[in-house]
Amino acid sequence: MKKVIPVIMCGGAGTRVWPASRETMPKQFIALLGERSTFQNTLLRLNAEAFDAPVIVTNHDYRFLVEEQMAQVGISGQIVLEPERRDSAAAVAIACEIAAARAPDAVVAVFAADHAVQKVDAFQALCLKAAEAAALGHIVTLGIAPTGPATGYGYIRPGAVAVAAAGVAKVEAFVEKPDAATAQKYIEQGYLWNSGNFFFRADVMRDELAAFEPEIAAAAAEAFARAKTDLGFLALDKEAFAKAPKTSIDYAVMERTSHAAVIPADIGWSDVGTWQAVWELSDKDDHGNAIRGHGVVVGGENCYIRADDTLTAVLGVNDVIVVATDDAVLVVGAQYGDKVKDLVDELKRRKRKEAREHRRVYRPWGYYQSIDGGERHQVKRIVVKPGHKLSLQKHFHRAEHWIVVRGAAEVTRDAETVMVHENESIYLPIGSVHRLVNPGKIDLELIEVQTGSYLGEDDIVRIEDVYHRA
Amino acid sequence: MKKVIPVIMCGGAGTRVWPASRETMPKQFIALLGERSTFQNTLLRLNAEAFDAPVIVTNHDYRFLVEEQMAQVGISGQIVLEPERRDSAAAVAIACEIAAARAPDAVVAVFAADHAVQKVDAFQALCLKAAEAAALGHIVTLGIAPTGPATGYGYIRPGAVAVAAAGVAKVEAFVEKPDAATAQKYIEQGYLWNSGNFFFRADVMRDELAAFEPEIAAAAAEAFARAKTDLGFLALDKEAFAKAPKTSIDYAVMERTSHAAVIPADIGWSDVGTWQAVWELSDKDDHGNAIRGHGVVVGGENCYIRADDTLTAVLGVNDVIVVATDDAVLVVGAQYGDKVKDLVDELKRRKRKEAREHRRVYRPWGYYQSIDGGERHQVKRIVVKPGHKLSLQKHFHRAEHWIVVRGAAEVTRDAETVMVHENESIYLPIGSVHRLVNPGKIDLELIEVQTGSYLGEDDIVRIEDVYHRA
Incomplete structure (x- = not known):
């Protein structure tokens, strides 16, 4: 056959x-x-x-x-x-x-x-x-x-x-x-x-x-x-x-x-269609509680907690599902799992970006994640996979400081191309044409500090892109 | 009289x-x-x-x-x-x-x-x-x-x-x-x-x-x-x-x-002794829900949500209190507010630092807040009040990059003292004796990127301190 x-x-x-x-x-x-x-x-x-x-x-x-x-x-x-x-x-x-x-x-x-x-x-x-x-x-x-x-x-x-x-x-x-x-x-x-x-x-x-x-x-x-x-x-x-x-x-x-x-x-x-289904498929303790990550249940039964990074404690509540991510928390009664879609629709109506996007945004070359923001600054963690390169780009409204905390970066800045190693930094003034490449064998991790009067993701001019996004 | x-x-x-x-x-x-x-x-x-x-x-x-x-x-x-x-x-x-x-x-x-x-x-x-x-x-x-x-x-x-x-x-x-x-x-x-x-x-x-x-x-x-x-x-x-x-x-x-x-x-x-008391003293909507910050309740009654930064949604649950901070979430049944102390004791037994400390740590000169961390790096936001100065200090295990995102910093690094302005950075190698001062009229905000093999707060030698902590 x-x-x-x-x-x-x-x-x-x-x-x-x-x-x-x-x-x-x-x-x-x-x-x-x-x-x-x-x-x-x-x-x-x-x-x-x-x-x-x-x-x-x-x-x-x-x-x-x-x-x-x-x-x-x-x-x-x-x-x-x-x-x-x-x-x-x-x-x-x-x-x-x-x-x-x-x-x-x-x-x-x-x-x-x-x-x-x-x-x-x-x-x-x-x-x-x-x-x-x-x-x-x-x-x-x-x-x-x-x-x-x-x-x-x-x-x-x-x-x-x-x-x-x-x-x-x-x-x-x-x-x-x-x-x-x-x-x-x-x-x-x-x-x-x-x-x-x-x-x-x-x-x-x-x-x-x-x-x-x-x-x-x-x-x-x-x-x-x-x-x-x-x-x-x-x-x-x-x-x-x-x-x-x-x-x-x-x-x-x-x-x-x-x-x-x-x-x-x-x-x-x-079909794992609800959090209740996730709870059903998970290992539970003697009180029917299933915990993934940093969850604690005291005086509660048949609870599901999913908390990747954030300590999440349930006290004196039964039959509840609590999901904590780095920018959103859901507390839902076990019988209301099929209403989560309606809630997300409501959040979309309220124009909450958490309804559509995670704080960590995946790109073909790796990911970036916003870790702090103010009126005139934004801090991101950027991870570039070995052998990958970001687009050749420039910004109209922001300057960027890159501090390499792991791996090695090959940085093009206008006419020059330099290597930036762990614990080294480089500055990209407003308007400079730049590109980030990870020529190494391990992930490149860097902290990007942006400063400027407009910090939207759409302030980017892609001049050349190996992923055909230019 | x-x-x-x-x-x-x-x-x-x-x-x-x-x-x-x-x-x-x-x-x-x-x-x-x-x-x-x-x-x-x-x-x-x-x-x-x-x-x-x-x-x-x-x-x-x-x-x-x-x-x-x-x-x-x-x-x-x-x-x-x-x-x-x-x-x-x-x-x-x-x-x-x-x-x-x-x-x-x-x-x-x-x-x-x-x-x-x-x-x-x-x-x-x-x-x-x-x-x-x-x-x-x-x-x-x-x-x-x-x-x-x-x-x-x-x-x-x-x-x-x-x-x-x-x-x-x-x-x-x-x-x-x-x-x-x-x-x-x-x-x-x-x-x-x-x-x-x-x-x-x-x-x-x-x-x-x-x-x-x-x-x-x-x-x-x-x-x-x-x-x-x-x-x-x-x-x-x-x-x-x-x-x-x-x-x-x-x-x-x-x-x-x-x-x-x-x-x-x-x-x-x-005496505002429980979250339930906070709920009682708060303004409520027609369903008895009190929301402070980024809370949403759908299909729930008599809920209290406190969410300073994190979108927090309650769906199909009544009589519950949800408090979300940047590093911990509490979900507690309204009648169990007086057990929060016991929960905190339990978290202390589990050596959870969230039981004792916030991510933002106040100091006499302002505050610092951890915003990202990895195996060999840590990122902090540091805010120094006008006229204040940190101790003259050094570290054995970490180098620091400071990027000023608001205000102006007077930085002493070994023998030199330099001004660092908004959108400028300075590097402090391991072992360098340094001090940070805000000589200006507005808060100084900077992003600190630490790299090194040990990043504990106790790796600090205070040589001189205006707040008498040396």
């Missing part, structure tokens, strides 16, 4: 676990559980004999994050950039194009980048069966064996046997998210959760898309045909892709096709 | 409103309500015709804080330094010595620095009456008209009329903090709360102390007689003061003297 092509949907801007996740660093890139992100764990789960190298469908904004997180776990693959978000039907259509270009009957498996799977062996075994049924022409979705009457998922009613050997059934119906009583009934009747992960043959799905959503099929085909490779990324054609109507693959195909099948999956799956 | 000598007890290390208050910046110096500290509001309340300049009894560690907070509200007075904490009886004995040195029959009024009084006019009118009765030889305590059956205060049972014109009664009994049912009974029987603020004639209190606690009286007399003036502070003699047994003025005198009297006080008083 040919290898399955795994496609990971990695373009979402999930804010349901704010303030840890934000638009500029969404949920799939966060180490929600353990030390790796759910995206990285997804990569590792799919790093198995049955699978080809992964295809990552992501957003232009996340391309360097995807690249770096893949490098961290030593997995390479093809990174495809959507010029804008057009929902899952368009993304699946693109997956079909990519797979079909390799072999028309290639089996494709589509996975979300932000789900957790605790039983990896069971998952991998299940994938083999799902792929087997997909190869026969079924569109096989993973139907999760419910652990309770959840109201946050759609359900699937399994029907007649489709592929007996693989344990795959026909889908009798997809049903919407139920209320609690209906959910209980569904469970008793053997319904399964719709996980939104599925397997199909490229030609089968392509035909279904062409039949049900010809505009999407045509837009995807054209966007792929006109795609350009830039810095190793496959950038879909913007104009063509924009023609794809925005709709989910569930509506576009799954609920209409006669090929829909389901494989019951007991794989310890969670 | 001679003016009353107000004595403000300002040496406590109150941590009941941690993390806002800590040992290095206790409750009385914090702007708990409004823009000023309770100490400053106390000073302003006593800045009235009937009162002489205040005497502040404080701890050696807080002397510059007291001085600065007095300067901020434009009030001067005598600052007396206790070499160590010996509880309130010793402090009152010292107040007697100070007052008696001016006039043996001077009327003294002793106030806590960390209480709130909402009805200032009523308070001042009351003080005149209390002083009148004190001049007649009574030791008059303020008996607060209870607003509810509080279990956190001692109660006073008023007895026969003492001074009819002043509305002052004899104290029939002081009673311990009651349980809720007993408190209810006390209220029905007209008991008053013991506020711990009182008026007396210096000679009367001195005689009572000499009779009941001769060791305290003797120790105070000797510590005062041998006191030395240093930088304008009156520093009590350490050895003599240490001989005073540790006990409260309630136990030492008030519960034993036949002179105890009480004046009913309807003055909007609170």
